[in-house]
Amino acid sequence: MPCKLQLDSIRCFFDMKYNIISKPKQILGLIVCATQTPRSSVRFYSSKIQLQYQFRSASVSAKMATPTVCDSEKKLITHVIFDMDGLLIDTEKFYTEVQEIILSRFNKTFDWSLKAKMMGKKAIEAARVFVEETGISDSLTAEDFLVEREAMLQKMFPTCDLMPGASRLVKHLHATGVPICVATGSHKRHFELKTQNHGEIFSLMHHIVMGDDPEVKQGKPSPDVFLAAARRFEGGSVDPSKILVFEDAPSGVLAAKNAGMSVVMVPDPRLDSSFHETADKVLSSLLDFNPADWGLPPFTDSAT
Numbered sequence: 001m002p003c004k005l006q007l008d009s010i011r012c013f014f015d016m017k018y019n020i021i022s023k024p025k026q027i028l029g030l031i032v033c034a035t036q037t038p039r040s041s042v043r044f045y046s047s048k049i050q051l052q053y054q055f056r057s058a059s060v061s062a063k064m065a066t067p068t069v070c071d072s073e074k075k076l077i078t079h080v081i082f083d084m085d086g087l088l089i090d091t092e093k094f095y096t097e098v099q100e101i102i103l104s105r106f107n108k109t110f111d112w113s114l115k116a117k118m119m120g121k122k123a124i125e126a127a128r129v130f131v132e133e134t135g136i137s138d139s140l141t142a143e144d145f146l147v148e149r150e151a152m153l154q155k156m157f158p159t160c161d162l163m164p165g166a167s168r169l170v171k172h173l174h175a176t177g178v179p180i181c182v183a184t185g186s187h188k189r190h191f192e193l194k195t196q197n198h199g200e201i202f203s204l205m206h207h208i209v210m211g212d213d214p215e216v217k218q219g220k221p222s223p224d225v226f227l228a229a230a231r232r233f234e235g236g237s238v239d240p241s242k243i244l245v246f247e248d249a250p251s252g253v254l255a256a257k258n259a260g261m262s263v264v265m266v267p268d269p270r271l272d273s274s275f276h277e278t279a280d281k282v283l284s285s286l287l288d289f290n291p292a293d294w295g296l297p298p299f300t301d302s303a304t
């Protein structure tokens with residue numbers, strides 16, 4: 001007997017808009033991983049596909065909250081894509097700070113439910129969310145919001161630090177010959193400000209795709225930026241199922257899944273844990289990542 005709650009939990013992995021639902025093997029793989037029993041089954045209806053299996057376990061929802069990935073999926077990884085803000089460099093705190101300052105003018109407070117809707121997106125897309133969700137769009141347009149925050153951000157960005165474990169992981173993957181790149185919602189002008197003191201790490205990337213790239217028509221959660229990144233590796237387009245993405249933002253995790261890639265999420269601890277469910281793996285720090293779990297070359301040092 002299918003359980004509605006269970007089906008909704010599974011449905012959260014897919015975004016109908018990008019037709020991920022049309023990949024029955026992927027759906028079944030996730031179901032098997034989540035239930036950890038090949039005889040589990042589910043009745044799953046959509047406009048594109050109908051699958052019918054019987055659930056043996058009633059505890060799928062609980063297991064989905066701490067998603068696991070099948071060993072066979074992990075071993076397929078050959079390429080890695082890094083998000084930038086909040087993942088490689090500690091810049092999300094600057095966005096939070098200036099948004100708190102701006103909202104305080106309107107006697108409103110900025111919270112993490114709003115932060116979750118903005119982070120990872122292109123600047124103008126995040127700006128629209130900000131003015132609309134806070135109800136200030138009659139007083140402040142999205143465009144004016146971007147102008148107002150710009151002076152503050154320009155001073156802050158060059159002072160940013162790398163996130164813990166970022167340097168170690170990037171250097172390790174580069175040294176062991178794993179092709180790596182960056183896919184960020186940030187536009188080029190902000191990218192230059194944020195990375196001016198971190199040239200060593202970013203120079204190890206095979207390529208960098210930014211939010212104002214002509215191939216990125218829509219920001220995350222659209223898969224555009226990750227699919228563009230996959231196309232630019234040496235040797236041409238890489239099969240998304242062989243790519244592992246590192247992300248901190250809910251929209252970024254969704255974008256990677258919409259692109260058909262695996263995702264390790266390294267979220268800020270203040271982000272609601274319900275956003276963890278879509279990721280294949282959730283870590284508190286890049287220092288906790290074990291490359292060998294994904295078939296990537298193991299570290300030979302210990303994390304510090």
Ligand SMILES: O=P(O)(O)OC[C@H](O)CO
Binds near residue numbers: 118121
């Ligand atoms: O997290 P990123 O690197 O995609 O950047 C997105 C925005 O610039 C900041 O949320």
Ligand SMILES: [Mg+2]
Binds near residue numbers: 086087119120248249
């Ligand atoms: Mg990010």
